[in-house]
Amino acid sequence: MNTREGQAQALFRSYSRNSNAALLAPDSADIDALTGVFADHFVGAGPAGVMGGTKDSSFPDILRQGFRNYRAIGGTRFEIIALDVEMLDDANAMVRADWEFDYLRSHDGAKGTIAFRNIYFVNFAGGEAKIFAWITPDEAQAMKDHGLI
Incomplete structure (x- = not known):
């Protein structure tokens, strides 16, 4: 594993x-x-389309609210269980991250896990690894399929 791959893993x-x-x-x-x-600037793509954003002063609140929402629907664990880093060139990598989202449904006490893979693009400008793009599956549909929303 080269230094950049190690940075992406970390x-x-x-x-x-x-x-x-x-x-x-x-x-x-x-x-x-x-x-x-x-x-500082990023793009995300999924079944609903493509969005772009800026890491501005509202970004921390957006992230915090997202985690509140996950918790409110019963989330109990949210972790990457496997990673695959592919260096695209000296300055960019593609990372496949397999996530698991465990939940406890409030209305019936059922437990479950939603497993999904996100694909991320990482840039190493300035010597630091930063996510600048990602591709995600249909998270809302998965939540519906599991009776969480």
Whole structure:
């Protein structure tokens, strides 16, 4: 594993750890660490379309609210369980991250896990690994399929 691959692995281990902590306690989460994994500008794509964003002053609140929402629907664990880093060139990598989202449904006490793969694009400008793009599956449909929304 080269240095850049190691940086990407470390970035996603931190992202996973901090995402799970934010799910468990959104109001006391290390939001700076979570926002720190993203580039100043980013793009996301999924079944609903493509969106672009800027890591501005509203970004931490958006992340915090997202974790509150996951918790409100019964989320109990949110972690990356497997990573695959593919260097595209000296400055960019594609990372396939397999996530698991465990839940406890409030209306019937049923437990379950939603497994999904996100694909991320990471840039190493300035010597730091930062996520600048991602591709996600239909999260809302998965939540509906599991009776969470």
